[in-house]
Amino acid sequence: MTLGTAARFARREMRGSRSGFVVFLLCLTLGVAAIAAVGTVRAAITRSIADQGAVLLGGDVQMSFTYRFASEDERAFMEKNAARISEIVDFRSMAVVGQGDAADRALTQVKAIDGAYPLTGQVILDPPMSLDEALAPQDGIPGAVADPVLADRLGLSLGDRFRLGVKEFRLSAHLMREPDSATAGFTLGPRTILRSADLAGSGLLEPGSLFDTRYRLLLPAGTDLSQLEAKAQGALADSGMRWQDSRNGAPGMQRFVDRMGSFLVLVGLAGLAVGGVGIGAAVRSYLDGKTETIAVLKSLGASSSTIFATYLLQIAVLAAAGILGGLILGGFAPILAGPLIAARLPIPVEIGLDLRTLAEATLYGALAAALFALWPLARTRDVKAAELFRDLGPNRRNWPGWRLGAILVALALALAGSAIILSGLQRLAFGTVGGIVGALALLALAAAALRFLARRFSHRARGRPALRLALSAIGGPRQEATSVVLSLGLGLSVLAAIGQIDANLRNAIAGDLPDIAPSFFFVDIQPDQIEGFRARLAGDPEVTRVEDAPMLRAVLTRINGEDARKVAGDHWVLRGDRGLTYSALPPPNTDIVAGKWWPKGYDGPPQMSFAREEAEEMGLKLGDVVTVNVLGRDIDATITSLREVTFETAGIGFVMAMDPAALQGAPHSWIATVYADPGAEAAILRDLSNIYPNITAIRVRDAIDRVSDALTAIARATAIAAGVTLLTGLVVLIGAAAAGERARVYEAAVLKTLGATRAMILGSFALRSALMGAAAGIVAVAFGAIAGWWVMVFVMQGSYRFEALSAFVIVTGGALMTLIAGLLFALRPLSARPASVLRARD
Amino acid sequence: MNDVVLKLDKAQLTLSGNAGALDILRGISLEVTRGESLGLVGPSGSGKSSLLMIMGGLERATSGRVMALDHDLTAMDEDALARFRRGNMGIVFQSFHLIPTMTALENVAVPLELAGAADAFDRAAAELGAMGLGSRMNHYPAQLSGGEQQRVALARAAAPRPAILLADEPTGNLDGTTGAAIMDLLFDLRDRHGATLILVTHAPELAQRCDRIIRLADGRIDAEDRPHASKVAE
Numbered sequence A: 001m002t003l004g005t006a007a008r009f010a011r012r013e014m015r016g017s018r019s020g021f022v023v024f025l026l027c028l029t030l031g032v033a034a035i036a037a038v039g040t041v042r043a044a045i046t047r048s049i050a051d052q053g054a055v056l057l058g059g060d061v062q063m064s065f066t067y068r069f070a071s072e073d074e075r076a077f078m079e080k081n082a083a084r085i086s087e088i089v090d091f092r093s094m095a096v097v098g099q100g101d102a103a104d105r106a107l108t109q110v111k112a113i114d115g116a117y118p119l120t121g122q123v124i125l126d127p128p129m130s131l132d133e134a135l136a137p138q139d140g141i142p143g144a145v146a147d148p149v150l151a152d153r154l155g156l157s158l159g160d161r162f163r164l165g166v167k168e169f170r171l172s173a174h175l176m177r178e179p180d181s182a183t184a185g186f187t188l189g190p191r192t193i194l195r196s197a198d199l200a201g202s203g204l205l206e207p208g209s210l211f212d213t214r215y216r217l218l219l220p221a222g223t224d225l226s227q228l229e230a231k232a233q234g235a236l237a238d239s240g241m242r243w244q245d246s247r248n249g250a251p252g253m254q255r256f257v258d259r260m261g262s263f264l265v266l267v268g269l270a271g272l273a274v275g276g277v278g279i280g281a282a283v284r285s286y287l288d289g290k291t292e293t294i295a296v297l298k299s300l301g302a303s304s305s306t307i308f309a310t311y312l313l314q315i316a317v318l319a320a321a322g323i324l325g326g327l328i329l330g331g332f333a334p335i336l337a338g339p340l341i342a343a344r345l346p347i348p349v350e351i352g353l354d355l356r357t358l359a360e361a362t363l364y365g366a367l368a369a370a371l372f373a374l375w376p377l378a379r380t381r382d383v384k385a386a387e388l389f390r391d392l393g394p395n396r397r398n399w400p401g402w403r404l405g406a407i408l409v410a411l412a413l414a415l416a417g418s419a420i421i422l423s424g425l426q427r428l429a430f431g432t433v434g435g436i437v438g439a440l441a442l443l444a445l446a447a448a449a450l451r452f453l454a455r456r457f458s459h460r461a462r463g464r465p466a467l468r469l470a471l472s473a474i475g476g477p478r479q480e481a482t483s484v485v486l487s488l489g490l491g492l493s494v495l496a497a498i499g500q501i502d503a504n505l506r507n508a509i510a511g512d513l514p515d516i517a518p519s520f521f522f523v524d525i526q527p528d529q530i531e532g533f534r535a536r537l538a539g540d541p542e543v544t545r546v547e548d549a550p551m552l553r554a555v556l557t558r559i560n561g562e563d564a565r566k567v568a569g570d571h572w573v574l575r576g577d578r579g580l581t582y583s584a585l586p587p588p589n590t591d592i593v594a595g596k597w598w599p600k601g602y603d604g605p606p607q608m609s610f611a612r613e614e615a616e617e618m619g620l621k622l623g624d625v626v627t628v629n630v631l632g633r634d635i636d637a638t639i640t641s642l643r644e645v646t647f648e649t650a651g652i653g654f655v656m657a658m659d660p661a662a663l664q665g666a667p668h669s670w671i672a673t674v675y676a677d678p679g680a681e682a683a684i685l686r687d688l689s690n691i692y693p694n695i696t697a698i699r700v701r702d703a704i705d706r707v708s709d710a711l712t713a714i715a716r717a718t719a720i721a722a723g724v725t726l727l728t729g730l731v732v733l734i735g736a737a738a739a740g741e742r743a744r745v746y747e748a749a750v751l752k753t754l755g756a757t758r759a760m761i762l763g764s765f766a767l768r769s770a771l772m773g774a775a776a777g778i779v780a781v782a783f784g785a786i787a788g789w790w791v792m793v794f795v796m797q798g799s800y801r802f803e804a805l806s807a808f809v810i811v812t813g814g815a816l817m818t819l820i821a822g823l824l825f826a827l828r829p830l831s832a833r834p835a836s837v838l839r840a841r842d
Numbered sequence B: 001m002n003d004v005v006l007k008l009d010k011a012q013l014t015l016s017g018n019a020g021a022l023d024i025l026r027g028i029s030l031e032v033t034r035g036e037s038l039g040l041v042g043p044s045g046s047g048k049s050s051l052l053m054i055m056g057g058l059e060r061a062t063s064g065r066v067m068a069l070d071h072d073l074t075a076m077d078e079d080a081l082a083r084f085r086r087g088n089m090g091i092v093f094q095s096f097h098l099i100p101t102m103t104a105l106e107n108v109a110v111p112l113e114l115a116g117a118a119d120a121f122d123r124a125a126a127e128l129g130a131m132g133l134g135s136r137m138n139h140y141p142a143q144l145s146g147g148e149q150q151r152v153a154l155a156r157a158a159a160p161r162p163a164i165l166l167a168d169e170p171t172g173n174l175d176g177t178t179g180a181a182i183m184d185l186l187f188d189l190r191d192r193h194g195a196t197l198i199l200v201t202h203a204p205e206l207a208q209r210c211d212r213i214i215r216l217a218d219g220r221i222d223a224e225d226r227p228h229a230s231k232v233a234e
């Protein structure tokens, strides 16, 4: 009965209702849409990674090795278990065009293939032709295909020749799509594909040079992947072999998509929180306008719960509409934009509706709407029929009562809990939720402080009516200031935090690193080339510093005879192979903190110097014996010293260093970093690669550009998500200004009656907006700095610097927007004829 | 003393409602002299409030002329009208129209501040004290009873000592006793400060206290009466 009555009342009430609903709907729709859109794209990528595992991987299984080809045993294992095998060699090299001083060179990531490649998927070339055709020799010159970016950089046309090492190749086609590119991970140079057999005589892939080999296997139908993996790990233990299979064809990409997706969902949640404040304000303002209706209904005998149900139903209908709108927008927008999104992804992706995502977005939307609407809704219970006779506004309780308070807390916990559980980024989600709660608390405090100060100082403003009017509007019994400071402040806080993080990330890449980073990394320097290499640089006054070291790769397999992972856990040093160096003397600037470096000319049992921090983390101490596998050979070394190693400065840092005798005879190459005047870089590169064509030079500035490119893409995605937050903030702001319009129309009319000019009234409105904007802005800057610091230091493991410009732009932009919105909504109050306003109320 | 403070010459007011143009005042001509009290009566919808609004410059006459204290209100823009009202016009409404975010004292001080009075708050406090609201000065309108709110509104209108006081059914929202008290205060103001009082009311016994009564009907002056004069004549 009560519910039926409530439903009838609700329908009648909603008939005549207006713009406040628009704000409510937009806030909810935008927030839900952002979350649904991000989730839809993430789900689509995840699905295609799962569906196309074998294609992405280039086979059912991939076994990879560092700096070596598969051994006899390994080869035999593959042949026994696989139907087909393809061998790929992946390495960096310099592509060179022209001779001597006129030569042009560029770093490229070479993929040397056999006839079986690709086992799955298709290589797409431009002009269209088969890979066999493209790589076939013409006039004795082998063919190669390259990324158009590389051809462009070197000014190569199709048919032109270029060199890798000392061997000539002919560019026969542009490489448009590699089916297995998603597994390559992050590469520094554009791709070249050629036949492994054609590398003979190039001087590349000499012993000790840096390369990876990948063996792709197609398995007989019905092979159990996990069984085979266990078998492989058992048979080929500790060889440094890395196993991947089609169950997860692109783990790196999957990880990236997961983290990025979760991060963006959290940004979307922050946007939903901003929208939530708008929802609360819209509900409050709608119900304030209904006070008289409620009082009349009560005087006619409606019970508190009938009235509560009346408005709860209205809000529920609205919330359902808003969430549905968000699901439609967020679910279908990515589908419509599908071709656009797919073009930017390295793998083919088909975007479709994902139910789990839509359910998640619905959950967030419903919880947020309930959380923010329930409190103002509960205040309808306190409206008394007596309000018909007297405005009881300020006497109404603000405290929601124990029962509702408990419900609100439960809702907040449910929202926070689902964010933390569903996002998978516990730490970041926890921080986001805590941040939003903290920001709201800080803002409520700031609003209270502002109101207190406005009351406290209003007598100082006596005689300056514009200021005093502004202060009394803020400090007076209406709660406008609180909701404006909350909604504007939360929006600005989220934006300020994103701005701080974004600016810090950009700076870390673009600003700080180049000052201390070297000009070049050189790799693949053969042992017999290192003396000449040093000599060329030693005489050059433009070169400020050269560091070089021999490098081998080693897998740390055992500690004191026990399985290393059982002793030290899943430490990063134990994942795959690590760099290992040797040196007779401690390298310059080495800080030995424990034990002693081996004596000069030491020839006894192998000794090792370990990085101090990593040793502590792994529980290693002086005297421990570690077993390392170097190119298939096990070496037992005793730890005799611990060193401080910093990896941040982009210099050469090795966790493990051994005495030279221990590694005698192991094939290896040298790496070097060269610090030089930027003006001299071109000449150094030309000279060194003319003398040593096999050496690969990596310009650090180029590498940093590549990293920046990757980060720019992340920044763009973040900017879009932040844009939705901004839009929500704007809606909330306009909603707040619109909600305040009624009150301001009235005020302006009364003030005009008392002799106030329009300029004075406008000035007073502007002052009011400015004061509230300032309070919100100060909190936003403080919050942005705290959140930025937290994310940079604890999530990104980097350092934080306050970015004043970003903070300034965001806060002044926000204050300006408030002012503009406030003034736009002051136009009607200013132009309204006082007679029409005041008479309407008579 | 016979100088004219308010003079209307064929004032017309036409408002455009949803149902097309509506003639609300159809040519009103009248003069009010300094210190006079004028009662405006007539059935609901006859245009009493509209006439008062035109006199106070809150509404602009569509045609005709409205002169107040030798200023042509029909020729002034909105800001000029607002400035003119400072110190010249005090207006009291049926539903008080206090600013809800200000205390009683602050409400009363606003017109004084706008007029540039240095002692605005002292004068406002004195005025409230004279209205018997000395203990209610720091209350917000919502914390006051209707009668108290109307006394604050009265204090606000009277504090700048305007030459003309306009009151639109100031007791319409109040009970009889409270209404009578408000009326006493209103006439007392006129007596003490020599203000001209124009009072809209539909309570005949209140109209009877005025020097002159004008009856409106359908936007026109229907009748005019001088209650005290006729009593003297009797």
Ligand SMILES: Nc1ncnc2c1ncn2[C@@H]1O[C@H](COP(=O)(O)OP(=O)(O)O)[C@@H](O)[C@H]1O
Pocket (backbone or CB within 6 Å): A836, A839, B015, B016, B017, B022, B024, B042, B043, B044, B045, B046, B047, B048, B049, B050, B051
């Ligand atoms: N804003 C308006 N637009 C159109 N007509 C109005 C407006 N305000 C009042 N009226 C009409 O003008 C007439 C006179 O109103 P009013 O002056 O308030 O009368 P009174 O005060 O005598 O009751 C009424 O018929 C009323 O309906």
Ligand SMILES: [Mg+2]
Pocket (backbone or CB within 6 Å): A842, B048, B049, B050
């Ligand atoms: Mg009226």
